[in-house]
Amino acid sequence: MPSIVPPDSPFFARNEAFVHWGGEGDMPVALRGAVVAIGNFDGLHRGHRSIVAATVALAGEQAAPAALLTFEPHPRRFFAPEKPLFRITPPDVKAMVAARLGLAGMIELHFDAALAATTAHDFIEKLLVERLGVRGVVVGHDFHFGKGRQGTPAFLEEHGAALGLAVRILPPVTEDGQAVSSSAIRASLAAGDIGRANQLLGYRWLVRATVRHGDKRGRDLGYPTANLALAPDCGLRHGIYAVRAAVAGTVHMGVASFGRRPTFDNGAPLLEVHLFDFRGDLYGRAMDVEFVAFLRPEERFVTVEALIGQMDKDSAEARHLLGESNLGAPSLLCPQQS
Structure with a gap:
């Protein structure tokens, strides 16, 4: 099997200045005015990395830092704590992967009842713009947010533009006709199919x-x-x-x-x-x-x-x-x- 990531990939060079911020206190200077990729990003697999690559590119256009915006605990664990959730990359490992993707850092927000109750409109205006001060947002085609998952990519694009945000929506990455997904990777690991899991991840x-x-x-x-x-x-x-x-x-x-x-x-x-x-x-x-x-x-x-x-x-x-x-x-x- 050929290498999935080329030799000049940022995977082979960790950004030593990478900032992993837990959302408490003041925003680190290195992440202010960032363009962010938003999602759970469990695994930071090849599909996720298409979103990250677009984020880094948009950040370059905006002369801004690029960052990952993710949530802990995983929202599925918050809404259904009784159901086990096999995490491919817990926070520390996720940060380890993210630090090799050309990002300035990772913003990790606490997912709680207050965040779950935030409306889609307030998620954009109050959280992204006012609290975090982001300049741009990149998400996948299936990204939903806000109370009851009412926020859609189209909603984000429309309302974000009205607030001056640059917004990019990315299509899925496919492998053998199937979308590369965290679920597919979990299934491969559960079956002991390490080769398939690593291929979908793009790293071991x-x-x-x-x-x-x-x-x-x-x-x-x-x-x-x-x-x-x-x-x-x-x-x-x-x-x-x-x-x-x-x-x-x-x-x-x-x-x-x-x-x-x-x-x-x-x-x-x-x-x-x-x-x-x-x-x-x-x-x-x-x-x-x-x-x-x-x-x-x-x-x-x-x-x-x-x-x-x-x-x-x-x-x-x-x-x-x-x-x-x-x-x-x-x-x-x-x-x-x-």
């Missing part, structure tokens, strides 16, 4: 967590692991994966298991990452884990010896896949690799 999907103490069983098996607890609503298929993991700016190849460890305790889902040729203490350290390929489903083994034998095979397969010169979708991790 990754998670970020802190290494925690475990039962040290992996060390006894000859495969010490870094244990990471992912969000309870993580919908990734349980199984074994070839991964790359970044710790303190250095990237290591490895193999990972996500699941309940049916051979031992069938406990709560846990991501266990074994880094090849690594020695050191990782407890309490932040780790980014990038998923390259699905190797096999999680399974229960009758003996520990059978499990170790399969782990040897998994590691060999992961080393082979990770050693190939063309790994497909580009990486968001540091290019340095051990």
Whole structure:
């Protein structure tokens, strides 16, 4: 599979001046008078990035900064808190992706009852123009906003123009005749189809967590692991994966298991990452884990010896896949690799 993002893509250069603002206090100077892309942007996938690219272009025309305007918690979680929502990119990972897209920053507004009750007209006039002082807006063709989702792209275009806003509406991006969407990516990850998910994303999907103490069983098996607890609503298929993991700016190849460890305790889902040729203490350290390929489903083994034998095979397969010169979708991790 060829690289989805060309070598000169901003994906390979993080904007070190990127500002992640949570909406409290005064607007940071770097984001004042911005042109904003508005949406939830879960995944910041290829469809979202067409909106971001148009935002950066419009900002250039306006001699203004370009920013992402998004919401936390995700509105679906606000309106239906009882329904799990598999987040492809939680806020910190979303900011990590956004910082590579030529944006000055990300504005993250708290989604609460007051915001949900804001009329479409007030969303434009009171929030966008008066509070945030934006100069332009870019949205997707299906963007709705305001109380009861009454605001439409056409409404935004008409009323925004009356208030002096430059407005751009973008069509969907399609793949094999289907719109690239967060839902399609969630479905691919749930099926273990990492290749498809990464193709739709345009980069390799990754998670970020802190290494925690475990039962040290992996060390006894000859495969010490870094244990990471992912969000309870993580919908990734349980199984074994070839991964790359970044710790303190250095990237290591490895193999990972996500699941309940049916051979031992069938406990709560846990991501266990074994880094090849690594020695050191990782407890309490932040780790980014990038998923390259699905190797096999999680399974229960009758003996520990059978499990170790399969782990040897998994590691060999992961080393082979990770050693190939063309790994497909580009990486968001540091290019340095051990």
